[in-house]
Amino acid sequence: xxxxxxxxxxxxxxxxxxxxxxxxxxxxxxxxxxxxxxxxxxxxxxxxxxxxxxxxxxxxxxxxxxxxxxxxxxxxxxxxxxxxxxxxxxxxxxxxxxxxxxxxxxxxxxxxxxxxxxxxxxxxxxxxxxxxxxxxxxxxxxxxxxxxxxxxxxxxxxxxxxxxxxxxxxxxxxxxxxxxxxxxxxxxxxxxxxxxxxxxxxxxxxxxxxxxxxxxxxxxxxxxxxxxxxxxxxxxxxxxxxxxxxxxxxxxxxxxxxxxxxxxxxxxxxxxxxxxxxxxxxxxxxxxxxxxxxxx
Amino acid sequence: xxxxxxxxxxxxxxxxxxxxxxxxxxxxxxxxxxxxxxxxxxxxxxxxxxxxxxxxxxxxxxxxxxxxxxxxxxxxxxxxxxxxxxx
Numbered sequence: 001x002x003x004x005x006x007x008x009x010x011x012x013x014x015x016x017x018x019x020x021x022x023x024x025x026x027x028x029x030x031x032x033x034x035x036x037x038x039x040x041x042x043x044x045x046x047x048x049x050x051x052x053x054x055x056x057x058x059x060x061x062x063x064x065x066x067x068x069x070x071x072x073x074x075x076x077x078x079x080x081x082x083x084x085x086x087x088x089x090x091x092x093x094x095x096x097x098x099x100x101x102x103x104x105x106x107x108x109x110x111x112x113x114x115x116x117x118x119x120x121x122x123x124x125x126x127x128x129x130x131x132x133x134x135x136x137x138x139x140x141x142x143x144x145x146x147x148x149x150x151x152x153x154x155x156x157x158x159x160x161x162x163x164x165x166x167x168x169x170x171x172x173x174x175x176x177x178x179x180x181x182x183x184x185x186x187x188x189x190x191x192x193x194x195x196x197x198x199x200x201x202x203x204x205x206x207x208x209x210x211x212x213x214x215x216x217x218x219x220x221x222x223x224x225x226x227x228x229x230x231x232x233x234x235x236x237x238x239x240x241x242x243x244x245x246x247x248x249x250x251x252x253x254x255x256x257x258x259x260x261x262x263x264x265x266x267x268x269x270x271x272x273x274x275x276x277x278x279x280x281x282x283x284x285x286x287x288x289x290x291x292x293x294x295x296x
Numbered sequence: 297x298x299x300x301x302x303x304x305x306x307x308x309x310x311x312x313x314x315x316x317x318x319x320x321x322x323x324x325x326x327x328x329x330x331x332x333x334x335x336x337x338x339x340x341x342x343x344x345x346x347x348x349x350x351x352x353x354x355x356x357x358x359x360x361x362x363x364x365x366x367x368x369x370x371x372x373x374x375x376x377x378x379x380x381x382x383x
Binding site: 105166168169170173174176199202203204205 | 349353354362363366368
């Protein structure tokens with residue numbers, strides 16, 4: 001039977017140790033799949049694989065032991081059930097996310113919504129090397145934002161409505177940065193210390209603390225052969241449009257300066273972090289000079 | 297602190313000490329005790345510094361109860377006053 005090598009190239013088929021067998025990678029966004037999709041995956045793994053699936057390190061699913069000659073049939077069976085192949089190679093990979101504020105009481109942003117938008121905009125885009133996006137909902141960082149090429153972490157920018165405050169003192173205790181104190185019978189926030197974790201907002205019994213969602217961006221993280229933490233070069237941004245502008249800018253920098261098979265982090269380091277910072281700021285907010293500082 | 301809250305705290309219905317418990321039993325014990333109260337009644341909870349004082353007030357809020365006051369006992373424990381606002 002004819003093998004569609006083009007389909008193979010696009011990357012969802014991970015060559016196995018066993019000749020002519022592939023571990024088929026599936027498209028997953030933000031770690032969510034419907035039970036209907038699970039049923040289809042289960043049926044395919046039973047019929048064409050070895051009756052099990054593998055959960056990858058980045059919230060993906062692979063079906064091992066798909067034979068070369070079955071690939072087209074398998075792809076069709078999956079697609080008919082609303083399941084699509086994933087990718088590998090020098091492209092934007094699976095967009096990962098924690099459950100975010102739709103589910104998790106700690107969540108500060110809608111991670112799933114953002115992950116879907118990012119995936120719709122960038123998934124599969126070709127670049128000098130692999131590129132990973134990850135979205136985590138809060139400072140607990142379950143999704144490990146800083147190990148992604150572009151990691152996004154939710155936070156809350158807080159303010160206090162003093163009329164609603166009962167001086168109960170809970171906020172002072174829950175703040176791990178010692179940014180909240182009660183001085184002269186009034187709650188005071190030291191914004192130089194605040195790290196946007198939002199624990200004061202979540203704990204305040206009278207909702208006197210008000211939080212506005214922010215996105216904290218980390219560029220150039222990698223946790224494979226090379227290990228480096230993503231760096232925060234912009235102050236937290238308040239809207240998704242700016243997140244996308246920053247992501248567009250990061251990918252265009254990588255396209256322009258990255259060498260083939262060089263990770264984003266290497267490109268940034270070779271060209272210089274200052275040059276990268278200026279490049280991003282120019283594209284994101286040419287007029288907003290207060291964004292220059294970063295938060296380091 | 298308003299006079300109203302002070303007045304409320306003076307009418308404590310029940311007292312518990314959860315300093316010997318760890319998460320999640322700290323919250324479970326508080327929740328179970330509140331379930332026995334009538335709406336509007338006040339529970340006084342003695343709890344440890346650290347994880348309990350950071351998480352129990354928040355969990356009670358998320359459960360629909362009203363935290364009125366947190367008092368530092370200056371001995372590594374705190375006293376939390378909670379009003380039952382939700383069944």
